[in-house]
Amino acid sequence: MKTEKIIVSxxxxxxxxxxxxxxxxxxxxxxxxxxxxxxxxxxxxxxxLGRAKSAGTQSPRKHFLGAIVLQQQxxxxxxxxxxxxIDGQQRLTTLQLLLLALRDAVAPLSSEFLNSTLQRLTANxxxxxxxxxxxxxxxxxxxxxxxxxxxxxxxxxxxxxAFPLRKERRKSIPRPTLVExxxxxxxxxVDYITPPKVEDAPASTEVTPDPSHAEELLEAIIRYVQxxxxxxxxxxxxxxxxxxxxxxxxxxxxxxxVRNYVFLxxxxxxxxxxxxxxxxxxxxxxxxxxxxRSRTKRFWRxxxxxxxxxxxxxxxxxxxxxxxxxxxxxxxxxxxPAFRDWWDRSGAPPRSDTDLQVLKAASDIFSQxxxxxGDGPLAPFARALKTLDVSTVFPLVLYICERQPTIPDADFRxxxxxxxxxxxRRAICALTPKNYNRVFLAxxxxxxxxxxxxxxxxxxxxxxxxxxxxxxxxxxxxLEAFVTxxxxxxxxxxxxxxxxxxxxxxxxxxxxxxxxxLSVLTVEHVWPQxxxxxxxxxxxxxxxGKPDYATWIHRRTLIEGFGNLTLLTQPLNSSVSNxxxxxxxxxxxxESRLRLNTYFQDxxxxxxxxxxxxxxxxxxxxxxxxxxxxxxxxxx
Numbered sequence: 001m002k003t004e005k006i007i008v009s010x011x012x013x014x015x016x017x018x019x020x021x022x023x024x025x026x027x028x029x030x031x032x033x034x035x036x037x038x039x040x041x042x043x044x045x046x047x048x049l050g051r052a053k054s055a056g057t058q059s060p061r062k063h064f065l066g067a068i069v070l071q072q073q074x075x076x077x078x079x080x081x082x083x084x085x086i087d088g089q090q091r092l093t094t095l096q097l098l099l100l101a102l103r104d105a106v107a108p109l110s111s112e113f114l115n116s117t118l119q120r121l122t123a124n125x126x127x128x129x130x131x132x133x134x135x136x137x138x139x140x141x142x143x144x145x146x147x148x149x150x151x152x153x154x155x156x157x158x159x160x161x162a163f164p165l166r167k168e169r170r171k172s173i174p175r176p177t178l179v180e181x182x183x184x185x186x187x188x189x190v191d192y193i194t195p196p197k198v199e200d201a202p203a204s205t206e207v208t209p210d211p212s213h214a215e216e217l218l219e220a221i222i223r224y225v226q227x228x229x230x231x232x233x234x235x236x237x238x239x240x241x242x243x244x245x246x247x248x249x250x251x252x253x254x255x256x257x258v259r260n261y262v263f264l265x266x267x268x269x270x271x272x273x274x275x276x277x278x279x280x281x282x283x284x285x286x287x288x289x290x291x292x293r294s295r296t297k298r299f300w301r302x303x304x305x306x307x308x309x310x311x312x313x314x315x316x317x318x319x320x321x322x323x324x325x326x327x328x329x330x331x332x333x334x335x336x337p338a339f340r341d342w343w344d345r346s347g348a349p350p351r352s353d354t355d356l357q358v359l360k361a362a363s364d365i366f367s368q369x370x371x372x373x374g375d376g377p378l379a380p381f382a383r384a385l386k387t388l389d390v391s392t393v394f395p396l397v398l399y400i401c402e403r404q405p406t407i408p409d410a411d412f413r414x415x416x417x418x419x420x421x422x423x424x425r426r427a428i429c430a431l432t433p434k435n436y437n438r439v440f441l442a443x444x445x446x447x448x449x450x451x452x453x454x455x456x457x458x459x460x461x462x463x464x465x466x467x468x469x470x471x472x473x474x475x476x477x478x479l480e481a482f483v484t485x486x487x488x489x490x491x492x493x494x495x496x497x498x499x500x501x502x503x504x505x506x507x508x509x510x511x512x513x514x515x516x517x518l519s520v521l522t523v524e525h526v527w528p529q530x531x532x533x534x535x536x537x538x539x540x541x542x543x544x545g546k547p548d549y550a551t552w553i554h555r556r557t558l559i560e561g562f563g564n565l566t567l568l569t570q571p572l573n574s575s576v577s578n579x580x581x582x583x584x585x586x587x588x589x590x591e592s593r594l595r596l597n598t599y600f601q602d603x604x605x606x607x608x609x610x611x612x613x614x615x616x617x618x619x620x621x622x623x624x625x626x627x628x629x630x631x632x633x634x635x636x
Contacts, residue, residue, distance in 0.1 A: 002231045007062070008095055009222040011229075012121040012136050017082045019073070020089045022141045023263040023277050025256045026285065027177050029090050035184050038065075038094065043192070045220040062226040066091055071232045080124045080133045086232065089139075094181060096122065096137040097150070098221065101185035104155050105193065106214045114214055121222065122151070139178070142286045146176040156186050192217060254335035255284070255314040261340065266352040280356035283363070284314050300363075304370070306332065306391070313370065321362045324395035324402070327445030329437060358402075365401045369394060377409070381416040387498040388423055392436040399444050403453040414455040421629035422462055424499065425473040428625075429481040430490055435469040459632045475631050482622040483615065486560035488523060496523050500567050503621055504596045506628040521567040526600075526609055527559050528578040535580035537610070558611050562625075563618025566596055581609035 011018075029035060045063045052060030068088030075082055085092060103118035123134050132138055132148075139147050146163075153159045159182060163175045174180060193213040259281060266273050289299040296302050300314040311319075315335060322338045323329070330338050343355060368378050372386040378401065385393065396419070404412050426433070443461055450457060462472050473481070488496050500523065527536060540548040540555070558564060572591055582605040588597045599617060603609065 004229055006227055006229045007223055008099075008225050008227075009121070011092070011227070012096070012099065012222075015080050015124045016136065017080050017124065017133060018070070018085050018092050018137045019082050020085045020093070020138065020140050021260075021263065022274065023259050023281060024085070024089060024140050025253070025259070026140055026143050027090065027093055027181075029094055029181065030177070031180070031184055034090070034094065035181055038098075039185065039188050041065075042217070042220055042225070045224050046216050049216070049220055049224060060224065062224045064226050064228075065095075067228040067230060068092060069230045069232065078127075079129060083231075088227075091227070092137050093139060093147075093178070095221075095225075097178065097181045098185045100151055101182050102189055102214075102218065102221070104153075105186055105189040106209070106211075107155070109209055109211050109214065111211050111214070114211065114218065117218065140285070141282070143176075143178055146178045150179060150182045156183065159183065189214075189217065253312060253315055254332075254339075255312070255318055257336040258318060258339050259284075261336075261343070262352060262356070265343075269352070271352055276352055276356060280353070280360045283360075299367070313366075317363055317366045320366065320391075320394040320398060321359060323441060324362070324398040324444055327395075327441055327448055329441055362398050362402070365398055366394070369397065377413050377416070381420055384420050384423070384498065387494055388427060390423060390433060390436065392433070393419070393423070393440050396440040396444050399447065400453070400458075407453055411453075411455040415453075415458045417630075418455070418459055418462060418632075421631065422472050424502075424629045425478045425631075427491060427495065428485065428487065428499070429473045429477055430485060431468055431471070431473065439465065439470045463632065472631070475626060478629075478631070479622050479626065482562060482625055483618045484557070484561070486557045487562050488525070488560045488565060490560075493523055496565060497521065497567065499562075499625070500565060500596060502628050503624045504567070504594055506624045507595045520569065522570050524566050524568040524577070525559060526564050526566060526581065526584065527614065529559065530578060532578040532580070535578070555611060558614045558618075561614065561618055562621050563614040563616070567594060568592060581605065581607075585609075 041063050048060050051057075066088065068091060069086040070083040071086055073082040073084060099118060099121050103115075103122050106114045106118070122136060124136060126134075128134050132144075135148070135151055137147070138144065149162050150159055153162060159179060163179045165175065166173045175183070190209070193209045193211075195210055195213075263273055263277065263281075266276055284300045285298075287299040289297055289302050291302075294302055300317070301312050303310040303312055304316055305311075306316060306319075309332065311332060315332070318335050318339060319332055322335065322342055325342050326338065365378070368374060368376070369382050369385060372382040373379065374382075381397075385391075385397075400412070400415055400419075407415075446461055447453060447457070465471050487499070491499070501521075540551040542548045566588070568588075572587065585600050585603065585605045588600045599620065603613060607613065
């Protein structure tokens, strides 16, 4: 390892390509966190330089920007020399964008010195064996087109034309980050080198940029911004260096460390890194996110909530995937050490494509769980998980899907049905989910110890769980909770609606339409939560004229329970909401197409919809719920 202090001109004056490996993360610096502080530092350095010249100081202090780590490639003499960027790509890319912006901003000055100097700093001289060899810095694949367009545009107007602002729902969609960086520096440079307009000058007076200001800026950037260049020898470990250093103000995500670890090791084993990246990892860097509210426009970079934290989807995938593979609990902050343990588990890792193929297969399952879309066998279960908001089960689901090719299709569907039954029954019985992470990881560890996965084996594992923190409620417990507990208060609107929708599908026959109702219908209380005065019984009283709290609590519990709940469209719900049952019943019969509401045909308008009727309907719905989320029949 050779370490030396250098200045920007040392980096870019000589013919050299700084190649950012295709598996490194993309450009992530931003205006607030990096561009503006860097620009402020440069302006301060211009002032330091000016004061030093006025005072006759020979060696004014330099501004230290940070370190870059390089490893030289050995290429033929006809190629422009290449250095792989192990760390510091954000600095190198930003410095090159800054110089490109300065090149274009001073071009109208027609200064031979400025133009020739900046040409040397921003382009390798010909001849070139390929067009890419002209560029001093060559980003990772997802950013190459943007960088090339900026570098070759030649002016701010050309860049704006190549990347026009687009709007969606009256909001501007930001340009690519590399483009925004160029425009930021270009505008700041023009402001700096253009003297302020003389007061009282005619409006038509044009202010010409000052070449001397441009030269001051150029000198400060290329001679008084200092870096430490670390050139690795063949025996140096790039991964250790990479893990030790941090990019300025943009901490590395665990997935960044994982990506570099995998591909640097693949390089050492002389594997086809380009083929590995394109086959297994490119999707993680480039797959678009088409959701209207996407922040990043990259699917795997979009943040998801994990407890109180926002974590990008790729890190979440790695967290759940490694939990599934290892069958053990670890913190989100320990993703990379956990990955390293898994990758090196045998002491002699297999070829990279073997493990990357396993990860890619898991990513396909994980994306289905996140989106809860599609028509495959996993889709209905994914929708249930999304509604229940139980992500702690993901490692177990990843394990089950990993084993899917080795088990009959009926067993696979049955296992998912059993797992949904376990979760729904526990939710309705108001049993805590706090211990789920340990429960499901223990199941993964237990099942991985078996040579074959089957539904019988999975049911036995679930049935072995004991205590309120983990048991699978049997029919008696489930029936009692379904009939007596205040479901709407306990579960909330979305989960209650999902359970009612599932019961609707359970009681529908082949002669009825299969209606997907969850997205368009809302939960309606037949006996309203806030009944219209005179339309429903008033608060109960004891014989001595005091409030009967016990009866009132029992009534409120029933009003919030399944026996009093149904599904309606929002307009229909609003129209009948707090009215009497005699008004509601005809509307329910006439307007609703759900089997869930045919029950009310047998409860005519003149009948009082009271606690007795609510309990009767709860018992009827409970039988459908028992069938929808069954408990294993004891085997003889």
